[in-house]
Amino acid sequence: MTKWVYGFGDGSAEGRAEMRNLLGGKGAGLAEMSRLGLPVPPGFTITTEVCAHYYARGKSYPEGLAEEVRTGLLRLEKALGRRFGDAERPLLVSVRSGARVSMPGMMDTVLNLGLNEKAVEGLARQSGDPRFAYDSCRRFIQMYGEVVLGIEHHLFEEAIENLKLTTGRSLDTDLSARDWKAIVEAFQGIVQKTTGGPFPDDPERQLWGAIGAVFESWMNPRAVTYRRLHDIPADWGTAVTVQAMVFGNIGQDCATGVAFTRNPANGANEIYGEFLVNAQGEDVVAGLRTPQNLTIAGKKANGSHLPSMEEAMPQVFAELLRVRRTLEDHYRDMQDVEFTVERGKLWMLQTRTGKRTAAAALKIAVDLVDEGVIGREEAVRRIEPGSLDQLLHPTLDPKAKTTPLARGLPASPGAASGRIAFSADEAEALAARGEAVILVRVETSPEDIHGMHAARGILTARGGMTSHAAVVARGMGRPCVAGAGDLAIDYEAKTLRARNLVLKAGEIITIDGGTGEVMAGEVATIEPQLSGDFARLIEWADGIRRLKVRANAETPEDAAMARRFGAEGIGLARTEHMFFDPERVPAMREMIMAEDEAGRRAALKKLLPMQRADFAEIFRVMRGLPVTIRLLDPPLHEFLPKNRAEFAEMARQTGKEEAEIRRRAAELHEANPMLGHRGCRLGITYPEIYEMQAVAIFEAAVAVKGETREEITPEIMLPLIATRKEFDILKSIIDRIAAEVMEKSETKISYLVGTMIELPRAALLADEIAKSAAFFSFGTNDLTQTVYGLSRDDSASFLGIYQKLGIFAHDPFVSLDREGVGAIMRLAVERGRAVRPDLKLGICGEHGGDPASIRFCEELGLDYVSCSPFRVPIARLSGAQATLAEESRDV
């Protein structure tokens, strides 16, 4: 027979911490504390299975439940020597919800249950405080009325106001026991009037009403919404915990409080928390009184004048420290507890694993290892990799007051202040004068790269989490707020309008890329400080990790940064980023405007030395580590002017007629550039471009090998391959150039030629392509676009609705779509490795820095992930966690 009710209290319990799914977090925590011998008011928990039964069977309770609840109550009455509704020693209980995971404030609670005409007198007598008793009683009726009977809040409030008006009193504390008694009567009248019946006097009836209300609250709209947002299945259900009331509000030797067993902000190994003397839990939440610190140290740190618990209630404080020790030893992690002190006695009401900042999480994990409480693997497992982002970028000073002017997407973490610049050139000019700059654009394009580089931060009015601005900013480690739709940017007038404020170019603005907030003026920021804990934990992770971590980088600065962050190579050097440089764009444009191959070759000749120097510098920086270079990828029109002024400028630079340039631009215009004349299609139609790039790569390799006497093995990557034939044609060009350069320089360079897998066709024909390609790198950005038929740049308009309706659990450009994109990747891995067992496999899309996606890459057995330099530490940690998860799956 199924057991529906689990009792606890008095140093024993029928439940345990591991029964969280059955008893809810609260119920399991109370049971576990009870078993540990900690002071827990006795009670019992009705399981989540009852909730499931309730909803599955037309809101009815399972057979035997009533009996078990009755037994639980009797046990309570016996243990406490009290009785429900007793005029001398009445039993009062709280009725609380508790799901598997915490859903703070989402469901209903009833306190002080058990009060009726007799019991209130018993409570008055027992506490020696009739005012307290009647106040408790009216609180109970009000709470019960609202939660169980559905009576509107304001009706009760109005009754109190009325009494205050008639008696001429203004504060609750001014009201006497008699006043509260009158209010109890008034409340009973309200219940009678609105429900057509009297307030239930029988405590058992009260109890069943409250149990039902808690189950009902599982399906209230805010709980449903919360679950949807947090991916919590509806069928988990809630448990109901019925527990004897203890009172923190019957005298100066009473109190209520919360504590963390370590400092949740910085992780320091010290108890941390607050309490209120003579108060109930509600009062802490209400925030009407200033809470006191637990410790003297805490009091000092907060500049508080109120006595700490350490001073005011030393015995209780000592007891709390003992509880802390017990809980930490037991749970082997920092706990977040709630407690009440009733007449000098400490009662524990809740324990759960405490939330903490990223810095605290690191310190706690490392400390626990040093304390011998947990092992290194466990420490590595405990850190949420995404949270490391907080540690790598400046953040707004939490003490600074801010009023957001607008809000966009938190596209790239970190906070920055600077003068507004509305164009990349302006940004560069301002930065050259030593000014901090925020580049503000409707949206950015590859031509803005130099301005983005010069700026401290980037703000756009349009675009999503994976817009150009967002992707590039993350790659550069620049804070970015993207898609702040409320901003009206006027390039002509050089103004930015938001709410009723107009900001001009040159005025100062602050953005917080971690929250998406935009503030006028300067807001203080705090520089990140990487602790030794960080380095130690990441080192432990490296010892576990199987997947290699590379970085996407193409400038020597980025490469150097990637190396500092621990990248084990470059997985994607996008050669086109090198051409968007203002110094180089003219030669690129000359090539595009050329009438014939000879003209293109002449222009490419100008680019060759620059490109060669770039590669040489990267090879130097990455010495000893692999470097994957992707040949030119974007369509040529991306290098052409976008507006009137730029066309005129280009005409001046190239000496061509503006009309001719416009004609060429029109010729190159594409309806769907994403699916257009780009990637290896450029290499096929203009082989001289890829030839020049190959010459630059091999000559750079020869030069650096000459300097360092070390082997360099460039990995040359062809983008947008759809057929093996494309690959073969281009590989033969590269092989020929390689042979020529090697012969001329009398230097041998080993190299690999591989391909991006970013089109479904390439994945489907991976076996064919693997016959020729030495490595695959999954370009999951484009693969997501093509598998989904979803343009990254255009999806923002409906992505929100898609997520709200649960069509997309996550933005598929942020976290890899396992079922679709993942399925075709798996197919490519299997087919590719079947033909070439040593095929090197990596990923270089944005997903390469996303923990969930890295987990999937580990499942697929890829060799490496590649991500922007700032995400390298995150990938290192995620990789280790993936290895651990995969190992435990294998067992």
Next chain:
Amino acid sequence: MTKWVYGFGDGSAEGRAEMRNLLGGKGAGLAEMSRLGLPVPPGFTITTEVCAHYYARGKSYPEGLAEEVRTGLLRLEKALGRRFGDAERPLLVSVRSGARVSMPGMMDTVLNLGLNEKAVEGLARQSGDPRFAYDSCRRFIQMYGEVVLGIEHHLFEEAIENLKLTTGRSLDTDLSARDWKAIVEAFQGIVQKTTGGPFPDDPERQLWGAIGAVFESWMNPRAVTYRRLHDIPADWGTAVTVQAMVFGNIGQDCATGVAFTRNPANGANEIYGEFLVNAQGEDVVAGLRTPQNLTIAGKKANGSHLPSMEEAMPQVFAELLRVRRTLEDHYRDMQDVEFTVERGKLWMLQTRTGKRTAAAALKIAVDLVDEGVIGREEAVRRIEPGSLDQLLHPTLDPKAKTTPLARGLPASPGAASGRIAFSADEAEALAARGEAVILVRVETSPEDIHGMHAARGILTARGGMTSHAAVVARGMGRPCVAGAGDLAIDYEAKTLRARNLVLKAGEIITIDGGTGEVMAGEVATIEPQLSGDFARLIEWADGIRRLKVRANAETPEDAAMARRFGAEGIGLARTEHMFFDPERVPAMREMIMAEDEAGRRAALKKLLPMQRADFAEIFRVMRGLPVTIRLLDPPLHEFLPKNRAEFAEMARQTGKEEAEIRRRAAELHEANPMLGHRGCRLGITYPEIYEMQAVAIFEAAVAVKGETREEITPEIMLPLIATRKEFDILKSIIDRIAAEVMEKSETKISYLVGTMIELPRAALLADEIAKSAAFFSFGTNDLTQTVYGLSRDDSASFLGIYQKLGIFAHDPFVSLDREGVGAIMRLAVERGRAVRPDLKLGICGEHGGDPASIRFCEELGLDYVSCSPFRVPIARLSGAQATLAEESRDV
């Protein structure tokens, strides 16, 4: 031991017609004719295996070949009583190439081989014509010198010119036997000078030289190119046929000619051909003399004054008729033969299956069935489905003289003349006045539909075979020339410039959508006449065909046409085409401009009655046949204005500020509309649109069911589905609307809800989606775009190069890419049917009308193909051929 040489002649042969792979087409044909007892000059064929050996073993011949050739020669000498190099009765031979399939003019031939100093005198003596003998000799030296010795053509020509200059003669016919003898000597001098040795005098050495030259010519550049273009593998190799020479040029009782056993133009059951008296085969090709007709009827039909063979050589003609009968009885198909008449004796030199027009092919096949020569299946198998296109559209009168002004892609077959209109509105206005119009646009967009409909033909300067213009024109059956890049269209000036000609709006132009040619002025056209043969053959095909054939149609006119062409339902009714109508676009725009759902609903309310009427009309036309309706697919911005004037117009119509309209257009602008906010994504974000469409469908079904008392089962199709959840959300809307309409009307309508499979993700998750969807229709246009990452509208710029390099064997938008797109379709079919065995499967992309793609659909086991109405007959025939091919594969 492998046999390398196969002899023939004298009523017997070692080879047979079936040995075409070994003996080449020519060798097999000669052997077969010889076995049939037809007059064939004796000879022997060296097999294609020798060619393979030649290239596989460093250009060496297999052991035993020399011996077999010697034996062959001896047999020849014996049979003819002639000897190689004999001064009395010299043996002369031709040496010709012959591959499995005809490669006309690609490889080399040597005639008159065997002539040397002695033999030429023997030939003079024997023919009694020394001039002929020396002329033959110089021809041989010249041909051998060029083909075998690699001497440049002009050296020989100059020698003849020199002689003419010194002797004061100007024509070849003026030259005497002595002159030709002098030329023979001069030619020998040229050989000595350029090769450093004398011309080979020994006939056997000559023969081996010629054999080697023929094998070498298999790898000459033009042959290699030809094979690449025609998908002929290099390892097939060529055979070499050595055959006794017969001469058509030694008197008035000699002749040479070609004949078809039936009329290749119209299929009439009569011999058809030409001949030249006293001539060699070369002379016919050279075209210096006007050939004579074979028959009196032919002579009359061509208005010739020269005597026909029937008149001039009645015995020979009678013999030729006997040969014709024998060949047709034997080959059971129309033959194309070459012959020579030497002194009144007919010699057959070649036979092969003759090429014919589509009309002739039809008539011949049907006649052969009626004659009891072949069966119906064989007749169905013999017609190239694509060729039917010729029969369904007007064509240029072949007698009309045309000078193309420009050339584009033959995007939609048929020819048309009309006045130039540069906009859809102009085209409509002109057409309304009863004028024939050709719509001339840089490219077309959905807004031009009404103009395209009004026009007789469409001409664009940009776009490929699957551009908007091409696809829509084919759908409408309008001739279209697309992507005529040499045309400079100036909308402002309303002119069209090509070469040095400027044509103005209103001037007449002619296009030939079958060839891609554009002509100034009017060119006479011929209306298509569908013969009874056509109907009979297609009916036979229908008896064989398993795949159903539906049409893509959305107007009642198109639906009616589809039905006339034999469509068995509508596979794709694109509802958006209904909204582009100028009367409806305003309401559509009103919806797009609406601030909120209420505004959108108000606009949709205006569209509802029109949409309902459309559907009702289609249901009436298609009575008894299934109709698949696809809900709104294109992105909303397609309905907004494109240029200044249209914006102003829309502002007037809607009463909105132009700036506001522009703002909204900018808001809706997409970087990659193909991958943007379209398809079911519109239904998810604006459910009211799909609701309106569902209401229109069900109310129309109810109305027509009320009229006809017949069941109507609409098949509602959701576009661009990527996830099952999208499908489920939208299906629940449709189900709700269906229930509402049925309840209100008290009429039961059965219906299906299915999906397009046009995204790789949908194909990959077909098992999931099939749990909800009743049918799949493969949208292979979009599937090709996404699987390949290739924009249909933008691929023209590099598709040519891709085809030239052999990366694409075919345009993947015209003929389905089996390996990539096909592979993912197969996956979808398997996964879908695994979950829902009765899943209805179809295809509605452009490929649904392509014979090779239909073959693949049969392999996949789809239920139907759907294509534009004009391609329905092609699909009916292709479907039957696919069934036959699949059946023979199963055996």
